[in-house]
Amino acid sequence: QVQLVQSGSExxxxxxxxxVSCKASGYTFTSYAMNWVRQAPGQGLEWMGWINTNTGNxxxxxxxxxxxxxxxxxxxxxxxxxxxxxxxxxxxVYYCARVVYSSSSGWFDPWGQGTLVTVSS
Amino acid sequence: xxxLTQPPSASGTPGQRVTISCxxxxxxxxxxxxxxxxxxxxxxPKLLIYSNNQRPSGVPDRFSGSKSGTSASLAISGLQSEDxxxxxxxxxDDSLNGLVFGTGTKVTVL
Numbered sequence: 001q002v003q004l005v006q007s008g009s010e011x012x013x014x015x016x017x018x019x020v021s022c023k024a025s026g027y028t029f030t031s032y033a034m035n036w037v038r039q040a041p042g043q044g045l046e047w048m049g050w051i052n053t054n055t056g057n058x059x060x061x062x063x064x065x066x067x068x069x070x071x072x073x074x075x076x077x078x079x080x081x082x083x084x085x086x087x088x089x090x091x092x093v094y095y096c097a098r099v100v101y102s103s104s105s106g107w108f109d110p111w112g113q114g115t116l117v118t119v120s121s
Numbered sequence: 122x123x124x125l126t127q128p129p130s131a132s133g134t135p136g137q138r139v140t141i142s143c144x145x146x147x148x149x150x151x152x153x154x155x156x157x158x159x160x161x162x163x164x165x166p167k168l169l170i171y172s173n174n175q176r177p178s179g180v181p182d183r184f185s186g187s188k189s190g191t192s193a194s195l196a197i198s199g200l201q202s203e204d205x206x207x208x209x210x211x212x213x214d215d216s217l218n219g220l221v222f223g224t225g226t227k228v229t230v231l
Binding site for chain 2: 045047103107108109110114
């Protein structure tokens with residue numbers, strides 16, 4: 001079955017970096033773009049952007065430029081989110097989600113289980 | 122900040138019908154399709170409705186979606202205890218050139 005499995009929780013100090021992985025299985029990885037979504041504690045969902053799994057070209061949403069980097073390793077069907085210069089406000093659960101397109105419409109299905117990144121000194 | 126507005130909460134007794142609204146603008150809901158996601162407590166979001174009113178395989182038919190103008194709605198008929206969750210609408214925004222989520226609605230089964 002189609003599945004996205006993310007790496008485990010991370011506890012980092014302010015100023016450090018973190019790399020979250022999202023391993024896809026059950027489908028051709030390069031046939032579907034991958035998106036990233038952030039959810040701060042007790043808050044709603046926030047779209048971070050997406051990466052073209054064919055070309056590796058990333059697109060970042062407003063507010064997620066500079067410290068956030070999307071990357072791929074297509075040999076292992078895995079997408080990555082790296083966040084540098086971590087701040088306390090980066091504490092959140094980060095989700096990857098495959099986007100499915102049909103007739104000019106797109107939707108996220110499935111989602112990864114989420115990775116909690118906690119930034120604390 | 123979210124540009125799609127949802128009521129923060131909705132509730133009903135088992136068997137009742139609950140409706141959640143999602144209000145947007147001409148650049149998002151008015152121009153593009155709406156999807157709905159269900160997030161059960163402590164879990165990842167799950168696709169509930171796509172392309173305004175389509176149910177993925179496995180989603181009970183008590184869930185339905187609709188869209189009119191710059192607003193969309195999710196209806197849950199025959200409310201069940203397992204429907205207690207947060208619900209989010211989402212649509213592409215042509216002005217922002219990005220995806221926007223709704224503010225989210227917490228559904229409580231009384």
